[in-house]
Amino acid sequence: MTVTIRDVARASGVHVSTVSRSFSAPHLVNQATRDRVLAAADQLGYRPNRAARALSTGRTMNLGLIVADIANPFFPPLIKAAQGHARTHDYHVFVADTDEDPATEEELIRTLAKQVDGVLLCSPRLANDTIARLAEDVPFVVVNREIEGLPCVLMDVAQGARLALEHLRGLGHTRLAYVRGPAGSWTSEQMRAAATGVPVIGPNQPTAQGGLAAAPAVADSGATGVLAYNDLVALGLIEGLAGLGVGVPGDVSVIGVDDILPGRLNRPKLTTVAMPTPAAGRAAVDLLMDEAGASITLPTSLIVRESTGEAPR
Amino acid sequence: MTVTIRDVARASGVHVSTVSRSFSAPHLVNQATRDRVLAAADQLGYRPNRAARALSTGRTMNLGLIVADIANPFFPPLIKAAQGHARTHDYHVFVADTDEDPATEEELIRTLAKQVDGVLLCSPRLANDTIARLAEDVPFVVVNREIEGLPCVLMDVAQGARLALEHLRGLGHTRLAYVRGPAGSWTSEQMRAAATGVPVIGPNQPTAQGGLAAAPAVADSGATGVLAYNDLVALGLIEGLAGLGVGVPGDVSVIGVDDILPGRLNRPKLTTVAMPTPAAGRAAVDLLMDEAGASITLPTSLIVRESTGEAPR
């Protein structure tokens, strides 16, 4: 049924090792022989069995990609880019969703470890030291969290927050607020630290629901310019404010973070701090393949759309 | 470095085959021996190497999941569900994105074939007969397209279209329109067929951009109730209509299809035909594992939100 290296060897009258070489070390085999082998292989429809190859080389040519929630619109662009970039280098990628559960995350890493050459851990929910320990079993690249001693791909959200606040101030807003994310979020802490002197509202769930729930507090605060933890929160907040009769950007300007698709489709279109998720995905794959071990911080940028405007007077 | 079945055998004083059995056929080994083996394995941190196992059993315990575009919000819920359900049965899943390109799709199937026990092909871009031919290499389940002789997971979009039209008529709309999708889309054809007697506008790109571009034609048509190919088109259409001074649902009612997240966050919240994508993902995985070979059609439902209302008079 399935055609192996042996069938090709037989068909082209050479030994299996020559067939093997024709594929994995072409320069070590005579041009003519090689052509003959390749022709036979092609004719038989031979495809090397990657798993078998992995068993003998120790390289699987597979990568693992673990995220907390595939359906969170933040991740798909990253997954897409990572997967596409990996494929370019002949890697396949296992994608797994932890459902936000640390135990699932750990189990996933363990079962995946032997089957991949490296794991891309995105916005992990596991404790730093657990991750560091697991890193002894399999090479990691961590995205969206800084862990001492591990290669990390970070996005400069602090800078993004500064840009956002600057934009708001430039528009004449003097009463600002930061609608923060969940307690313990690395990103949220970065933003909070960057927003010195700005009143903080929350913690909040990192969802539209969380933003919706924060609306009354925001309205009460008297802030006219607000930076939200992410786009989902910003979107929920805008809806909540509308329900309270507060217009965006008429009465209050709102800025999100991430630049997810729903924000681009929303009305008003969301002003946001764009996270370079595709670039992050590609960079993480590069780090995994190079085993360079370095960390990298990608710049963010402010995309001004329709949810911010002049401060009311 | 890596602990193998041999290390466990040595540590527990039995032969490797006994260790193997302790894991893959526990009932064939003496309770006491087995406990000893398991204890040793646990103590050494042994994890069976799935690739090696696959090589000798012929079952990889991996699945492939191929979609046209991971970043299209229609897919993530399906991917998430498929992956989660697969994991429940100890399967891992390779996720691959074809970038809407048939050639990439074919190549992906070929390279994945040996490494998986089956492939979940979602909204394929390949021709039916090509798929049928590839199905000789690896078991398939096709999602969102009906192919003779292959197990398919379909969603009853025709029924959904009927529900949508009925809803519109019930609201008093008499001038309807169907803003169709791209030429050659199986789903679009189903909907068009279900919308007998309803004027068709398009073909259109299946994106927000496509909907935006269709807005003038919709406005000109004089229709007050429109069913769009999908939510993205509906969202773009609503934006385009707004630009033309046409309000939704005040002047025109719009219904989408899919129930993607952006539609739920939009204002007005989109009335839509919900596609059971998570259920489809799980069903496809089940079909793949059972090798039952049957096809299945999942029901759709209408979710009435804010983009539809009484016909203007």
Added chain:
DNA sequence: CTGAAAGCGCTAACAA
């Protein structure tokens, strides 16, 4: 119930 031995498909020294 357990051990011995062959083999899954491929690669990698080592010879020739």
Added chain:
DNA sequence: TTGTTAGCGCTTTCAG
């Protein structure tokens, strides 16, 4: 440049 020979880690007859 090519063939020989061992494995990679695991399962699976077949004996015992």
